[in-house]
Amino acid sequence: MSTTTRRQEKKKGVAESVANSDFDVNILHDPFENPNIDLKFPLPIDKETYVDVEDNYESLGQSFNILNSAIRMILGYGANYDEIYSKNEYKYFLNKHSDEFKTKFKNYMNSKLEKDDTKLDEIVYDLINQELNMKLIEAKDFKARFKEVKKYMVEFYKQNNEKNLPTFPSHNFVRSAYLTVMTIMRRLFPKGIWVSNQDISNLYQKYLEDPMSIIWTPSHQSHLDYIILHLICVRFQMATPAVIAGENLNVAVVGGLLKGLGAVFIPRTFNNELYTERNLNNVMEFLLINKIPFEVFIEGTRSRDGKLLLPKYGILKSLVSIYLKQRFEEHNPKFNMLFQPVAVTYERVYENDEFLKELKGDDKKQESLFGILSVAGSAFSNKKDVIIRDKQGFTDNSTRKLTGKIFLKLGESFTLERFIDNPEIRHEKDVNLKKLGFTILHEINRNSFLPEVSIVGTALQAYNYFANKAIFSVQELIPVYRIVVEALLRENESSKTNKIILQNMLKFSDAELSSLIIEQITNFFRHIKVNDTKNLIRIESPIELLYYKNLTIHLIIQRCLVMYIITLLNGTEHCNRRIIGKLFYILTGFLKNEFLFDYDENERNGMSFIIQDLTDLGVISKSKAEDSEYAIYTIDDPNFVRLFANLAQPFLESYVVLITNILEMTSNLASNYARAKQQQTHDQIILDDDELKYPTTKGLLKYIIAQSRKKAQFQSLESINKQYLVSDLYYLNNLQLIKIFKNKAKTKAFVQILNPRDLQVINRFLIQLLHVNTEEKNLLTDEINVNYVIDITNKNFERDIGELERVSKLRGSKI
Numbered sequence: 103m104s105t106t107t108r109r110q111e112k113k114k115g116v117a118e119s120v121a122n123s124d125f126d127v128n129i130l131h132d133p134f135e136n137p138n139i140d141l142k143f144p145l146p147i148d149k150e151t152y153v154d155v156e157d158n159y160e161s162l163g164q165s166f167n168i169l170n171s172a173i174r175m176i177l178g179y180g181a182n183y184d185e186i187y188s189k190n191e192y193k194y195f196l197n198k199h200s201d202e203f204k205t206k207f208k209n210y211m212n213s214k215l216e217k218d219d220t221k222l223d224e225i226v227y228d229l230i231n232q233e234l235n236m237k238l239i240e241a242k243d244f245k246a247r248f249k250e251v252k253k254y255m256v257e258f259y260k261q262n263n264e265k266n267l268p269t270f271p272s273h274n275f276v277r278s279a280y281l282t283v284m285t286i287m288r289r290l291f292p293k294g295i296w297v298s299n300q301d302i303s304n305l306y307q308k309y310l311e312d313p314m315s316i317i318w319t320p321s322h323q324s325h326l327d328y329i330i331l332h333l334i335c336v337r338f339q340m341a342t343p344a345v346i347a348g349e350n351l352n353v354a355v356v357g358g359l360l361k362g363l364g365a366v367f368i369p370r371t372f373n374n375e376l377y378t379e380r381n382l383n384n385v386m387e388f389l390l391i392n393k394i395p396f397e398v399f400i401e402g403t404r405s406r407d408g409k410l411l412l413p414k415y416g417i418l419k420s421l422v423s424i425y426l427k428q429r430f431e432e433h434n435p436k437f438n439m440l441f442q443p444v445a446v447t448y449e450r451v452y453e454n455d456e457f458l459k460e461l462k463g464d465d466k467k468q469e470s471l472f473g474i475l476s477v478a479g480s481a482f483s484n485k486k487d488v489i490i491r492d493k494q495g496f497t498d499n500s501t502r503k504l505t506g507k508i509f510l511k512l513g514e515s516f517t518l519e520r521f522i523d524n525p526e527i528r529h530e531k532d533v534n535l536k537k538l539g540f541t542i543l544h545e546i547n548r549n550s551f552l553p554e555v556s557i558v559g560t561a562l563q564a565y566n567y568f569a570n571k572a573i574f575s576v577q578e579l580i581p582v583y584r585i586v587v588e589a590l591l592r593e594n595e596s597s598k599t600n601k602i603i604l605q606n607m608l609k610f611s612d613a614e615l616s617s618l619i620i621e622q623i624t625n626f627f628r629h630i631k632v633n634d635t636k637n638l639i640r641i642e643s644p645i646e647l648l649y650y651k652n653l654t655i656h657l658i659i660q661r662c663l664v665m666y667i668i669t670l671l672n673g674t675e676h677c678n679r680r681i682i683g684k685l686f687y688i689l690t691g692f693l694k695n696e697f698l699f700d701y702d703e704n705e706r707n708g709m710s711f712i713i714q715d716l717t718d719l720g721v722i723s724k725s726k727a728e729d730s731e732y733a734i735y736t737i738d739d740p741n742f743v744r745l746f747a748n749l750a751q752p753f754l755e756s757y758v759v760l761i762t763n764i765l766e767m768t769s770n771l772a773s774n775y776a777r778a779k780q781q782q783t784h785d786q787i788i789l790d791d792d793e794l795k796y797p798t799t800k801g802l803l804k805y806i807i808a809q810s811r812k813k814a815q816f817q818s819l820e821s822i823n824k825q826y827l828v829s830d831l832y833y834l835n836n837l838q839l840i841k842i843f844k845n846k847a848k849t850k851a852f853v854q855i856l857n858p859r860d861l862q863v864i865n866r867f868l869i870q871l872l873h874v875n876t877e878e879k880n881l882l883t884d885e886i887n888v889n890y891v892i893d894i895t896n897k898n899f900e901r902d903i904g905e906l907e908r909v910s911k912l913r914g915s916k917i
């Protein structure tokens with residue numbers, strides 16, 4: 103038997119053993135003949151409807167509709183057309199497509215604006231009061247002016263609602279969309295979209311026990327996320343959700359279709375608009391009272407780098423305040439909602455090529471009708487997908503579409519009542535929103551599937567940093583591959599699927615692993631090439647590895663950091679648990695936004711556990727037997743330590759890149775500003791001269807990327823990408839070392855240095871940490887110095903720089 107066939111046999115074994123647990127359904131399979139997928143339990147049929155909401159209307163019989171008839175005829179799906187989405191609404195969920203519901207929705211929103219929402223009146227009163235105070239109007243005109251402004255506001259928000267709120271046209275509209283989208287998706291993703299029937303069945307059963315709005319909270323890496331969840335709902339006989347979507351998607355024609363499918367368009371930033379947020383709250387409250395499923399991407403934007411982003415709290419805050427209002431003001435004691443974290447994993451994200459450009463500093467291409475049509479159009483190109491090789495025999499994927507499987511895994515769902523777990527709480531400010539967001543995202547990370555390509559990507563990235571070679575043999579990669587698989591397996595105890603796959607991979611022979619690596623590179627990479635005759639790999643642009651490595655990095659980042667620190671201190675008396683612990687504390691602080699370290703309850707991620715584990719593995723050893731915090735550790739397996747330490751490095755480098763450039767750019771701008779100010783006459787004084795004094799966030803990032811690439815200061819390009827830099831920028835803002843603020847027109851954001859001295863201290867600390875042009879280590883090893891850096895990261899503003907300066911002077915070192 104050939105190795106490939108043996109590997110296929112083993113892979114089949116994996117698929118079979120997984121079949122009863124995870125990823126047993128491809129939702130793109132057989133969608134027309136059998137649109138409804140049977141769940142793992144029989145859906146009840148003894149009642150007409152299972153959702154206890156007033157005014158849940160059954161739709162009238164099929165009305166004649168030319169479009170639907172045409173679709174039936176053209177596509178020839180006649181027989182089962184009426185089966186699609188036939189029981190989802192009215193029977194198991196509220197029928198949001200009934201005319202009665204739509205009228206009720208519209209009336210509800212209009213009467214909120216016209217009379218029911220006192221908040222709007224308050225806003226208008228405040229405004230007119232200001233006009234009065236500024237003598238823009240006279241007291242006698244107050245009432246008339248109030249009426250005029252209120253009328254304007256009501257009209258404005260009515261028009262806004264018309265433009266932005268879901269329209270829920272009809273079940274036939276859902277059916278037509280299903281047929282069209284299915285047809286496109288099947289062509290775009292021939293390898294399927296995989297889910298676990300048991301996951302969906304568990305959720306459905308929980309929902310039926312006590313129907314309430316399911317709040318779907320998926321990870322967000324692609325615009326396809328919304329489509330996928332809708333298709334899943336249709337197929338598993340659940341109601342499609344209303345979806346919070348950025349107004350950037352409300353483009354010609356497509357915006358209308360998306361509204362038909364439940365999109366609630368919102369501004370990307372609210373800029374304290376007085377009533378917009380409240381208006382959105384009203385929309386959400388109406389949907390939740392009616393137990394309509396709701397979908398929100400709490401990261402707020404698509405992650406371009408494979409890791410989860412920090413949650414945005416706006417919508418979570420609204421959900422919590424609606425819950426408390428309903429329970430305690432509207433006396434609706436059973437009101438609740440069910441959060442469902444969802445991990446969506448792509449073997450190759452559709453937007454991959456665009457994301458690489460953005461990471462390298464290009465502006466995002468705005469969504470447009472043309473762009474969306476061309477995606478749909480590309481599904482129908484009849485170009486055969488053949489593997490092309492260049493003259494040297496390496497794969498040339500520059501013109502191939504490169505699509506893979508998509509996997510969707512549900513985490514453990516929980517109700518808001520269970521999360522709050524305190525009947526005394528009445529105010530949203532008493533609810534820990536950060537913990538709510540992090541609970542959702544940790545649950546996503548805990549359940550994220552690791553596709554084979556993510557393991558290949560991690561091994562390639564690790565080896566690339568380790569060996570720094572552009573061309574190497576597949577054979578050279580294999581030992582690294584095995585080490586990576588072992589490390590990931592140790593951190594995947596809780597994921598049944600990942601565990602099985604990784605365990606099986608460890609049993610592969612070298613020849614089987616080679617063929618797996620070659621196959622994955624051929625299928626998914628454009629800038630990493632492979633020659634399957636000579637068994638060679640060529641890395642043309644390592645930035646493509648970043649995404650795949652980051653699909654796994656959250657599992658091992660803490661140990662990478664510990665190994666990084668040990669590498670720095672190895673051979674000195676400082677390589678003890680006390681100093682390692684302090685540095686680990688600082689570095690996990692630096693990377694806490696990048697990796698969502700807060701509220702992580704996994705004890706395997708603690709420093710003591712990791713050190714013990716590395717000792718047990720024989721990677722490091724303790725020189726003294728007793729368990730003192732001063733016992734010195736030494737590295738026994740330098741290659742192992744270096745391999746993982748390297749993976750942590752780019753995240754730290756990106757801080758040095760950022761801070762050095764903020765300092766440089768700000769000082770350049772300051773001297774230009776001083777010069778301009780001298781030449782300025784009184785008449786020229788402008789309203790918003792921050793523009794001249796401070797870099798904009800956007801300008802700064804562009805400058806950094808352009809400058810740093812020229813300087814090639816670090817080995818890895820990974821440290822100079824937009825997503826890491828943005829997240830670092832917000833951490834420095836949080837430490838109040840810099841301030842990010844908007845201009846008066848709220849069109850731009852600026853970066854101002856608030857604490858140049860401590861920004862320098864952090865910069866020097868990082869420079870020593872990364873030993874860039876310096877042998878000094880005093881900021882890493884001297885406890886007074888280290889404690890000062892800890893004070894910065896702890897936001898202890900009482901910190902005493904004097905002591906730091908005295909110590910440095912005494913020892914003749916620079917701060």
Ligand SMILES: O=P(O)(O)OC[C@H](O)CO
Nearest residue numbers: 347348349351402403404
């Ligand atoms: O910020 P973007 O471009 O990732 O947009 C993603 C949002 O879902 C659009 O509403």
